[in-house]
Amino acid sequence: MEFLYDGSLGAGALVTLVVALLFALGFEFVNGFHDTANAVATVIYTKSLSATQAVIWSGSWNFLGVMTSSGAVAFGIVALLPVELTLHAGSQTAFAMVFAVLTSAIIWNLGTWYLGLPASSSHTLIGSIVGVGLMSSYVINHKLGEGVNWTSLGQTMLALLISPVIGFFFSAALLLAAKRLLPNPELHRAPEGKAPSWRVRGVLVLTCTGVSFAHGSNDGQKGMGLIMLLLIGLAPATFALDLGTPRHTLDQALAASKAAVPILAATPAPGPLDDKAADRHLSRFISDGTVDAWTLPSLALVNDRVLASLGRVQSITDLSTTDRTHMRRDIYLMDGSVARLIKLDTLGDAEAAALDSMTDEWQPLTNYVPAWVKVAVALALSLGTMIGWKRIVMTVGEKIGKSHMTYSQGASAEVVTMATISLADTMGVPVSTTHILSSGIAGTMFANRSGLQMETVRNIVLAWVLTIPACMLLGSGLFAACLFVIFRAAA
Numbered sequence: 001m002e003f004l005y006d007g008s009l010g011a012g013a014l015v016t017l018v019v020a021l022l023f024a025l026g027f028e029f030v031n032g033f034h035d036t037a038n039a040v041a042t043v044i045y046t047k048s049l050s051a052t053q054a055v056i057w058s059g060s061w062n063f064l065g066v067m068t069s070s071g072a073v074a075f076g077i078v079a080l081l082p083v084e085l086t087l088h089a090g091s092q093t094a095f096a097m098v099f100a101v102l103t104s105a106i107i108w109n110l111g112t113w114y115l116g117l118p119a120s121s122s123h124t125l126i127g128s129i130v131g132v133g134l135m136s137s138y139v140i141n142h143k144l145g146e147g148v149n150w151t152s153l154g155q156t157m158l159a160l161l162i163s164p165v166i167g168f169f170f171s172a173a174l175l176l177a178a179k180r181l182l183p184n185p186e187l188h189r190a191p192e193g194k195a196p197s198w199r200v201r202g203v204l205v206l207t208c209t210g211v212s213f214a215h216g217s218n219d220g221q222k223g224m225g226l227i228m229l230l231l232i233g234l235a236p237a238t239f240a241l242d243l244g245t246p247r248h249t250l251d252q253a254l255a256a257s258k259a260a261v262p263i264l265a266a267t268p269a270p271g272p273l274d275d276k277a278a279d280r281h282l283s284r285f286i287s288d289g290t291v292d293a294w295t296l297p298s299l300a301l302v303n304d305r306v307l308a309s310l311g312r313v314q315s316i317t318d319l320s321t322t323d324r325t326h327m328r329r330d331i332y333l334m335d336g337s338v339a340r341l342i343k344l345d346t347l348g349d350a351e352a353a354a355l356d357s358m359t360d361e362w363q364p365l366t367n368y369v370p371a372w373v374k375v376a377v378a379l380a381l382s383l384g385t386m387i388g389w390k391r392i393v394m395t396v397g398e399k400i401g402k403s404h405m406t407y408s409q410g411a412s413a414e415v416v417t418m419a420t421i422s423l424a425d426t427m428g429v430p431v432s433t434t435h436i437l438s439s440g441i442a443g444t445m446f447a448n449r450s451g452l453q454m455e456t457v458r459n460i461v462l463a464w465v466l467t468i469p470a471c472m473l474l475g476s477g478l479f480a481a482c483l484f485v486i487f488r489a490a491a
Contacts, residue, residue, distance in 0.1 A: 017234040023102045025380040028223040030109045031121040032384020038437040039211040042410030046191045048201040058212040059382035065216025066378035071369045072428030073218055074225035080129045080153055094233055096482035097132045098226060104128040104474030112463055120432035125222055127471030135476035139483055159429040164439035166420050171440035172447035174412040190404035200407050207414035214421035215433045223377045224369050240324040241316050242368040253361035257307050260358045263351045264300035273297055286336035291346055299337050306330050331366050335359040401445030402453055413440030
C-alpha cells in the first residue's frame with residue numbers, strides 16, 4: 001500500500017479513500033456471513049463438523065479461493081457500471097454511485113439474513129448497479145436507460161437465471177444416480193443426532209471445501225472490482241495502470257495497435273474531429289450501440305493517442321499521473337468500442353480479429369488486482385463466514401423439504417454448486433452461490449419425493465424476485481440523495 005506513504009494523496013482524499021474501502025470491505029464481510037452459510041449448511045446440519053470447525057474451515061477455503069481468482073469476474077462487475085463512472089472514476093458523482101451501490105446491497109443483505117432467507121448477494125449488487133445507472137442517466141443526461149450497460153447486464157442476468165435451473169435439475173439427477181450406484185443406506189438417510197461415519201463425513205467435508213473455495217473465487221471478485229474503481233479514482237498515480245507491466249507486454253500491445261491503424265484509417269471522418277468529440281462519440285456508442293460515420297474515425301483517433309503516449313516512454317512509470325489516467329480511459333474506450341463492433345458484426349473476420357487482438361494486448365495494463373486488495377477482500381469474506389451462519393443453515397437443512405435433508409442430498413447439491421461456480425469463473429460471469437445451492441436442495445427433495453415446504457419455497461422465491469427491483473429502488477434513491485447533497489454543496 002505504498003500510495004499511503006508516497007505523498008500523492010492529501011489528507012482529505014486519504015480519509016475519503018479509507019472510508020470508501022471500509023464500505024467495500026463491509027459488503028464482502030456481510031457477503032461472507034450471508035452467502036457462505038450455504039457452504040457450511042450441510043456439514044453443520046449433518047454434524048460432520050462442529051459449527052466452529054465448519055466456519056473456520058470454510059472461511060479458510062474462501063480465503064484461498066479469493067487469492068487464486070483470476071479477476072475476470074471483478075471486471076465483469078465493473079463493466080455493468082455506467083460508462084461515465086468508469087471514465088471519470090475520481091469525480092464526486094462517481095463516488096456517490098459507488099456509495100449508493102454498496103450501501104443498498106449491504107442493507108438488503110442484512111435484511112434477508114435477519115429473516116433467514118437465502119437471498120443472493122450477486123443479485124443485490126447487480127440490482128443496485130442498475131438502479132444507480134438508471135438514476136444517473138435520468139438526472140445527468142435526462143435520458144432514462146443510457147446509464148446501464150445493457151449488453152453486459154443481459155449476459156450477467158442470463159447466467160444468474162440459468163444457474164439455479166442447473167442447480168435444481170443436475171442435483172436431482174446426481175442424487176438419483178447416487179441412489180443407484182451407491183446403495184449404502186447410511187448415505188441416504190437424514191442425520192440422527194450424531195456424526196456420520198468417517199466415509200460419509202469425508203465426502204461432506206470435501207463438498208463443503210469445494211463450495212467454499214468456489215464461492216471465494218467468484219463472490220470475492222465482486223468487491224475487488226469496486227475497490228479497484230475507488231483506487232483508480234482517488235490514487236490514479238499508483239492504480240490507473242499496472243505499474244509493473246513488463247516492457248515486452250507494452251511492445252506487444254503497441255505492435256497490435258500499429259497493425260490496427262490501416263483498418264481504422266480506411267474510414268475517414270465526415271468532418272473535423274478532436275479528442276473531446278472522439279471520446280463523446282465512443283462513450284455514446286458503448287452505451288447504446290448505435291454505429292455512425294464517426295465511430296471508426298473516433299476509434300482511430302483514440303488508438304493514435306495511445307500509440308503517441310506509450311511510444312515515447314520505456315515504462316508505465318515514465319508517464320505522468322494525468323497521462324496514466326488518460327491512458328486508462330483510452331484503453332477502456334477502445335476495448336468497449338471494439339467489443340460492441342464485433343458483437344454488431346459490422347466488420348469483416350480479419351478486421352474483427354485484428355481489433356480484438358489489439359484490445360486483448362492492452363487489457364493487462366488495466367485489468368489487474370494488486371495482491372493486497374485480494375488479501376483484504378479475502379480476510380473480510382473469511383471473517384464474515386465465521387459469524388451469522390445459523391439462520392441460513394436451519395432454512396437449508398430443515399425448511400426447504402418436508403423431510404430433513406439427507407447426507408446424499410447435501411452432497412449432491414454441493415457438488416453441482418461447486419461445478420457451476422467453477423464454470424462461471426472460467427467464463428468471467430458472476431453467479432449466486434445461494435441460488436444454486438438452494439435450488440439444488442429443492443431439486444434433491446423433488447427427486448427423493450420428499451415434498452417441498454411451499455411456504456418456505458414461496459418466501460425464498462419472493463426474496464429472489466424482489467431482490468433486484470428492491471435494490472434498484474434502494475440504489476437509485478440513495479444515489480439521488482447523494483446527488484442532492486453534492487448539488488446543494490456546490491450551489
